[in-house]
Amino acid sequence: MSVKQYIQENQDRFLNELLDLLRIPSVSADPKFKNDVFAAADFVKESLIKAGADKAEICQTAGYPIVYGEKIIDPALPTVLVYGHYDVQPADPYELWDSPPFEPIIKKTERHPDGAIFARGSADDKGQFYMHVKAFEAMMANNALPCNIKFMIEGEEEVGSENLDIFVKENLEKLKADVVIVSDTHMISMEDPSVTVGLRGLAYMQVEVTGPNKDLHSGTFGGAVANPINTLCKMIASLHDENNHVTIPGFYDKVEEYSAAYREELNKAPFDLEDYKKKLDIAEVSGEKGYTTIERVGIRPTLDVNGIWGGYTGEGAKTVLPSKAFAKISMRLVPNQDHKEIAKLFEDHFKSIAPASVKVKVISHHGGAAAVVPTDSPGYRAAEGAIMEAFGKKAIPTREGGSIPICALFQKVMGLDPILLGFGLDTDALHSPNEHYGLKNYFMGIETIALFFKHFKEEANK
């Protein structure tokens, strides 16, 4: 039996195993799901052993554990390191989900006529890293594993991967590999398969603005005492100028300006602006002046408020002049922008623009560097070869707006360019209610990943 046949014959089981994993609410950001995050780690370890790993272990960290597994068939052969994460984003707001986020169901959609799995984590990243476990099983079951394989599946990707950072630095020998492969990104479409070659970095901040020392009656004091919400709004508004450039001094200092030729190449990727606006139900896109939508998410840094709160937010009216207002603000970064430096620039600037009538606190939640992957490596060529064989098309290299902070670490500490071979779509509602992942994407992904191993052995030996 071929690997491809094996995958087809085991589709039902491959799907049901993933659904079991999706039923575990492994939300790393919220301590109330702590036991579930640990349970998900156990699930991953067991699945590696069942798939054929020589060993699989739960590696404890100061936070959530890293699951490590390996199958070394011959030290002389090339080694592929698979990275993924078993933690998921919070599912809030629950009321916007059409079905409960941790009770996966299959439904057809316009872009997934064969059905998609609706569940938090289906695309990010349980459904995607689990393709590697199943591709590994399929190769093992058919005596067709062409390279050594190592797995490193973490539980803190959605909260900054701080402990993975330490783990990688302390386990360089154990993790030694010739390439690292990550399926945690999306492709343009099943008709236009693509490989991500750029990811943005991230600096995630939280700010607190305090006006008076207690909530006040907005009649007795309104107009005479600074309102921290009005003040926070003014401060946030001032972080962009009229062209939507970020106004933090030094923010763009290290941002690379690309040549007209490079930008032209980037804009050749299939993209339909009218369709994009229609899907999001917006009349206009909005972003930095002088750049296209593809450039705005691919090669430009941004600043977004991810959450804001203060004062009375219940039913009806309360005439309060609140003591405090809060916001979560994150910046997506591009190569060369250091997230710690940007976090510091933000903090200094935010404090400097606060009027004397309020006090300001700034804390940094987490961050990570951007990454750009070259397209002339054996790993990239192997990804191209696998996609050509599975999809019959040449992969389009794309730059994606999201962040996988650990990618920069792979490059800096391990000297490995990560191959970002993702199979989700940008309409899969990652980090949103009703996240889903196409069944066809899942099964084609497993097949393509198995082909990647075959091509990588060939490319590595060239």
Next chain:
Amino acid sequence: MSVKQYIQENQDRFLNELLDLLRIPSVSADPKFKNDVFAAADFVKESLIKAGADKAEICQTAGYPIVYGEKIIDPALPTVLVYGHYDVQPADPYELWDSPPFEPIIKKTERHPDGAIFARGSADDKGQFYMHVKAFEAMMANNALPCNIKFMIEGEEEVGSENLDIFVKENLEKLKADVVIVSDTHMISMEDPSVTVGLRGLAYMQVEVTGPNKDLHSGTFGGAVANPINTLCKMIASLHDENNHVTIPGFYDKVEEYSAAYREELNKAPFDLEDYKKKLDIAEVSGEKGYTTIERVGIRPTLDVNGIWGGYTGEGAKTVLPSKAFAKISMRLVPNQDHKEIAKLFEDHFKSIAPASVKVKVISHHGGAAAVVPTDSPGYRAAEGAIMEAFGKKAIPTREGGSIPICALFQKVMGLDPILLGFGLDTDALHSPNEHYGLKNYFMGIETIALFFKHFKEEANK
């Protein structure tokens, strides 16, 4: 026995009755307290009967009932109408209360060395309208009621008094009086007793800004799609210019500009800016350029955000570009500004400044007109006389920043200027956690109110 003696001998009972009333969480803004609001109305009715009313009744409305009571001793005598409200503001945020908001306790404070009652509604307005019930009882018990008395105590003051408006218009004959007296304001201090002669109006709005049709991943879409929180902040920031003037076109059209002489008189009221800042723990006050703090809350309209929310507000970090952001925004108005007109100006302006990349919804929660009371009426002179007799000082006329929308109705529909004889202090944390009301203020208030009746009979007969 004199009325004063009676009040002194019954202090404990007068206090305990008020504490019972404060234990009823009659929050009119929040439907979950519905039964409690009705229970508070019953309490008020019973208390009027016990105090000596000829009749007291629960008058149903489309919302919460109005308690009406009266004692007519002689149709030829002048009649005093007492207005107050038994509903209270929401107690949120509960965690900032040092003791539960509906379990009153007595504690001493710097400004209340004899002790103060800590509970939601203690100063606003249960503790204040209940002084009238007890002054009435004291006068009745001593055969010393010099005028007829009518009570109209409502349950919707904190949500806009819409049904009171209808009730007053439909019961003009029943409510007929020579003066209306309201204790729902504050005085400068026990050393500087004052009578409020101006109140601001209110227009309370809620806005909703929608960007994309669902929450998005801030990496995949950030920088290319308008973020409704950033957009809302920008829109809110633009509602004030660099001098803290409100920028809504037409907002100031009907605002009266006062003469230098009037403003000078207004600023003669005792006010210590350093002490004010110290109590609120702020380094600087903040408000409309060209006006003092007293003017900013007394004679100038304002715009304050009372609440804001959107995106992820839980623990940790979530990289979401939310679909929606919300804010509650209220404007305090001055005489001649029509709250319905201002609500419309706000709505039109807010929609006009929305960029094409978002959709905006605006709703109006409630509103009310400002009021200014002349100081040459029999009622005002009676208040002056009562304060002089009780405190040994001449009352200072002040303009207060809060709103009692019904006051304008008394003037317009009943032709009566309300006498705003309040005994709270501006540090009593109205609408805030740890609201309290001084014991001395409560007992002195009862005594002063009884004196008001004596003086009013004299003034009305002059």
